Amino acid sequence: MTPLRHLTVCADDYGLGPAIDRGILALAARGRITALSCLVTPPRWAAAGPVLQDCAIATGLHFNLTEGEPLSPALRRRWPRFPGLGVLMAQAFLGRLPAALADEFQLQLQRFVAVTGRAPHFIDGHQHVHALPGVRPIMLAAAHSLGLPLRSTGRVTGPGFAFKRHVIEASGGWALRAEMQEQHLPAVPALVGVYDFDPQADYRALVRGWLGTLPDGALLFCHPALGQPDAGDAIAAARANEMAYLASEAFAVDLVEFGVRLA
Numbered sequence: 001m002t003p004l005r006h007l008t009v010c011a012d013d014y015g016l017g018p019a020i021d022r023g024i025l026a027l028a029a030r031g032r033i034t035a036l037s038c039l040v041t042p043p044r045w046a047a048a049g050p051v052l053q054d055c056a057i058a059t060g061l062h063f064n065l066t067e068g069e070p071l072s073p074a075l076r077r078r079w080p081r082f083p084g085l086g087v088l089m090a091q092a093f094l095g096r097l098p099a100a101l102a103d104e105f106q107l108q109l110q111r112f113v114a115v116t117g118r119a120p121h122f123i124d125g126h127q128h129v130h131a132l133p134g135v136r137p138i139m140l141a142a143a144h145s146l147g148l149p150l151r152s153t154g155r156v157t158g159p160g161f162a163f164k165r166h167v168i169e170a171s172g173g174w175a176l177r178a179e180m181q182e183q184h185l186p187a188v189p190a191l192v193g194v195y196d197f198d199p200q201a202d203y204r205a206l207v208r209g210w211l212g213t214l215p216d217g218a219l220l221f222c223h224p225a226l227g228q229p230d231a232g233d234a235i236a237a238a239r240a241n242e243m244a245y246l247a248s249e250a251f252a253v254d255l256v257e258f259g260v261r262l263a
Contacts, residue, residue, distance in 0.1 A: 017230030131172030199237030
């Protein structure tokens with residue numbers, strides 16, 4: 001018999017909007033995800049976060065540098081609102097990121113703890129910003145000092161060639177993975193879940209492709225949402241598609257077919 005492979009399924013963006021939170025909590029209650037990652041910068045976090053005090057699955061901090069407003073007063077003087085991902089990446093590779101990013105991380109961490117009543121189980125970054133130059137040292141230092149797992153983006157797998165996967169790896173993922181290995185930090189063997197959020201995409205076919213190729217211990221990140229879409233959510237249709245599949249019997253059937261157990 002082929003040995004079972006284990007897969008962590010992490011739903012990102014908890015705290016960003018009511019539909020996202022509903023979807024993530026519904027999947028957690030059904031045992032269809034094994035972790036969730038939280039944005040704590042939105043004002044609604046104060047109301048959304050306490051629910052997680054009784055959450056049975058791992059909950060992490062989704063360090064945010066691209067959505068809404070910074071928490072750090074020093075950073076707000078530079079960025080009244082966070083820049084888009086493209087601008088952030090350009091400044092990162094030009095070595096122009098502000099020193100106040102370290103304060104921003106600490107404030108987001110403190111806000112997570114203040115609302116949930118405990119430290120996060122892991123840390124990562126919204127839109128993979130944690131791997132960028134200038135951000136990466138902050139996250140590595142936090143992983144060491146807090147003793148927390150950090151999401152590795154150095155090996156993003158899936159069938160066929162995908163430009164977006166390569167961009168994630170090349171824009172900091174490879175460097176992050178190498179530094180984690182040098183510093184003896186644990187890293188997942190592969191990350192899966194990358195696609196272009198096309199609302200016409202067959203999400204089940206995508207997941208089956210990932211299930212067929214992932215190594216034991218891989219991490220699938222996803223972005224579900226349930227019900228009325230959140231205002232301004234650019235990937236709302238893709239979120240609904242992900243939710244429908246992950247909540248369906250088809251997902252359970254596919255896990256069994258490919259010999260994968262959620263862990």
